[in-house]
Amino acid sequence: MVRGKESRSITSVDVARKAGVSQSTVSLVFAGKASGRVSPQTQQEVLRIAEEMGYRPNTVARTLRLGHTNIIAFVIPDVSNPFFAAVLKGAEQTARLHDYTVILVSTGEDQEWQRVVMDALTTHSIEGFVLCAVRPPGDMDIAILRSRAVIVDETWTGLSSLSLDIVGGTQAAMRHLFGLGHRQVAHLAADVDVETFRQRQRTYEQELALRGLVLEARYTARAALNPASALQAARKLLHLSEPPTAIFCDDDLLAIGAYKAAAELGWEVPRQLSIVGFGDGLIAQTLAPELTTVAIPTAALGKRAIEVLLADFEVLEQPHSEVISLELRVRGSTTAVAGNA
Amino acid sequence: MVRGKESRSITSVDVARKAGVSQSTVSLVFAGKASGRVSPQTQQEVLRIAEEMGYRPNTVARTLRLGHTNIIAFVIPDVSNPFFAAVLKGAEQTARLHDYTVILVSTGEDQEWQRVVMDALTTHSIEGFVLCAVRPPGDMDIAILRSRAVIVDETWTGLSSLSLDIVGGTQAAMRHLFGLGHRQVAHLAADVDVETFRQRQRTYEQELALRGLVLEARYTARAALNPASALQAARKLLHLSEPPTAIFCDDDLLAIGAYKAAAELGWEVPRQLSIVGFGDGLIAQTLAPELTTVAIPTAALGKRAIEVLLADFEVLEQPHSEVISLELRVRGSTTAVAGNA
DNA sequence: CTGAAAGCGCTTACAG
DNA sequence: CTGAAAGCGCTTACAG
Structure with missing residues (x-):
């Protein structure tokens, strides 16, 4: 992982060798697909040895093989706006439940985020996008985003959206x-x-x-x-x-x-x-x-965004649109007009 | 990438075939290692065809081959605390300059983030960590973090740190x-x-x-x-x-x-x-x-954290420690004591 | 200047 | 119940 020092890490082959089984067996055990295919004793043994050696499956290899990551990019215009942090929080919790990791991409003022997103997208390292109050770059081919992105607090032709009323x-x-x-x-x-x-x-x-x-x-x-x-x-x-x-x-x-x-x-x-x-x-x-x-309702918004996105992953139907209603909270900053005018 | 529909994406092999060159050639061109090894005409041609086909190199494959990602995890206890957002902002900008992507990991109240981080770490998908006001989980083997993590606003034996005065x-x-x-x-x-x-x-x-x-x-x-x-x-x-x-x-x-x-x-x-x-x-x-x-100085703190981390990647010396001094900003909320006592 | 080939570490049919 | 092997899409010596 780290440049400089190649402390080659432990792979399933190492574990297999030590456990006296094939690499496939180790793989099955760690993929949770061993039941009925690998004897309980062997499983135990593999797990014990793996633990002992400090083996952890390499997700990069897994991703390459499987063809999908479990990463969702949450794209916002500005990290320092607390509103986005709150939405992100809801999104992150929900994503975690479904074994997805959410990464934050803050586009900043520069419109150059297009590059970042385009890269990320087309680069196969990101599975889906939540665009939160940002629009896809104008020159972007929307087909590439279709059923891989949900746009929040905005709408965009061809994309699922979660808009606020x-x-x-x-x-x-x-x-x-x-x-x-x-x-x-x-x-x-x-x-x-x-x-x-x-x-x-x-x-x-x-x-x-x-x-x-x-x-x-x-x-x-x-x-x-x-x-x-x-x-x-x-x-x-x-x-x-x-x-x-x-x-x-x-x-x-x-x-x-x-x-x-x-x-x-x-x-x-x-x-x-x-x-x-x-x-x-x-x-x-x-x-x-x-x-x-x-x-x-920020947390609910984040949660829902992930849910819609995950649903989009499954089916390739029409984009899904949903409107979330908003409530006025009356507090101390408003009162009946006085003689000021 | 997306389950359900396997719209197999364009690979370097596809480009090579269409361009009438070998896959290696395409690879060299995209790795920016073609000069002096591939004729300018061929390079042009490859780029043209790739563009036409909408080819984008697969970073997952690249990562697997190269053995390192370019991802730094920025770990914080709570996304909704604006302080962290500000530090993150500085970190993100600096990381981007060095072609690293920063992902946000919010540990939340639950101490279970250990699992997340341990996984991420040992899973080879993350290259370095900025631990911002969080400590490594107690049961974690610090050796695994050594020269891969910098801790901010905290200190930890064996890890580089950026502390505040x-x-x-x-x-x-x-x-x-x-x-x-x-x-x-x-x-x-x-x-x-x-x-x-x-x-x-x-x-x-x-x-x-x-x-x-x-x-x-x-x-x-x-x-x-x-x-x-x-x-x-x-x-x-x-x-x-x-x-x-x-x-x-x-x-x-x-x-x-x-x-x-x-x-x-x-x-x-x-x-x-x-x-x-x-x-x-x-x-x-x-x-x-x-x-x-x-x-x-949040932005400076984030910037410095990334710099220290990147330096740690290069050399495996002693952990680096740095103290950042703080200034009091006197504004309107303090005044000389009155007769209140 | 260009190509054939090995290999990164997994997953998963396929054969036993 | 277990293993040998192909293949995900790259990078990079190595040979020409």
Whole structure:
């Protein structure tokens, strides 16, 4: 394994020699296919010797022979976003139950992850993909991914998908604010080009229209998914001549910026500014007051992603699509509109 | 790769046949060892045909032949702790530069990760390990890990390590509080049995002793590394008959609980309670006021871990040990002691 | 400059 | 119940 020092490791041949049986016999014992084919005594003996010698089957050889690994790549745009960690956690547990290992591939900002994934894929070392809020690279042949990938929080023609009911979640958030009397509702939008965020934007606009409210361009501010960028964008909103009484944030991460901007101006949340987030992870609990937010069932999402993927491995039917509904969790960051407007 | 449908994939033999050359030639071209051994025209031709057929070398076969993978496992106790995500990010970038892939192994609460790691290791599918705040399982033969693993934020006999100057960091935090006049400094401790936290505890105690302050058992509260547990523990501290004027938290995650407990009592941070954390990730910026905390250079840590590991692969010398110093970042959560005591 | 062949360590019919 | 042997797809001396 390690360069430099070739401490050749123990193989089934070594064990066989020492146990005085054939290599096939050792192999059968370790593959769990020995019952009825190898006598119990022989099995015992083989296991004992193997243990003694510290033998462990080489999975690389096994994979080459069998033609499939047991590795699923979990592809996300950014490891430092806690949302993905939470989904991964669910995925990993479920995968482990089915004897699969999940590896994390973080694409980062560079679009170059295509290379990584293409390689991994076509290189036969990865069996399936969970694409979490990332799309396949544009120039990729989708046929190669078919029934080997499930896309989460996105959709893609030809791939199984697990989408979130972003529309429903956004509606719940907006209606909650409207119900509290807010009419000047701003949108702190994620400046990321994926469908999940475009849906929030569209629904935000539709909800305003449904209430007969005008959509004002200056009420939408865009920010990258980090607190610093969110703060800058939120500042712009709060410094408007007629500032919003509530902000709908595309992600809890962005809500951090809204809290900070409010604090800078000495505004009290929620009395002078109501804030709604999207996600409901650690951040929502960390903020004070705790954040009213659209909860995404992350662990369940990860679990389901693996289940769908494994099902896809078995049958080559149509891609499977599933929508997961979202609930608004009302906490301390929203209240009835006051005299701020 | 995928069960069910054996869409046999294209191999070097297929390419060779179509290109009218031998399989060896194709192999040499793709291994980048063709120059001077295969004519440029032939190379061109092979590449063209391969491209046309969608050929991609099978890395599993390559690994079996070569005897080493290019996979490093990054082992952490909990994916949902943002600290690890940050370290991983640094590790991943560096590994990629050296053509290694990092996979994430999260051990979870169960100690059963030993099985996972042992398997992975002895199974020849993983080349090296970064153990991040986890120790090798007790019953593991360390020889097998030697020069294949680097341990971060921990130490272990026989393994290269990257430790943090926890003592220095804790001293800086305590001295900062003492300098502000605090004498009743509580310790919100992580209830996790790893050296990094034991060091904080010891240093906390030593610093008190150095100032001639008595160590009061009730001033130390233990909590699991999540906000809910931290809140419970922090409550205990604040409800003491003589509550602390400052709390030193073993981790930023625990500081969340301290903020919450203070908020419950209507105490203002830092005026009525100073709080110091440990970590300095997203959480420190999310809390309001922003958290004074001991900063751990996560990205640099991840980067260095990979570098040390790769160096270990090359030479079989003594394990390498390195200590990374920590800086206190003073922010808004600490101030001079008031009349609260 | 090019090819035939051995071998990495397994799994699995096939024959006894 | 057990073994000899082919083959997964590469890499790399070795021979020409």
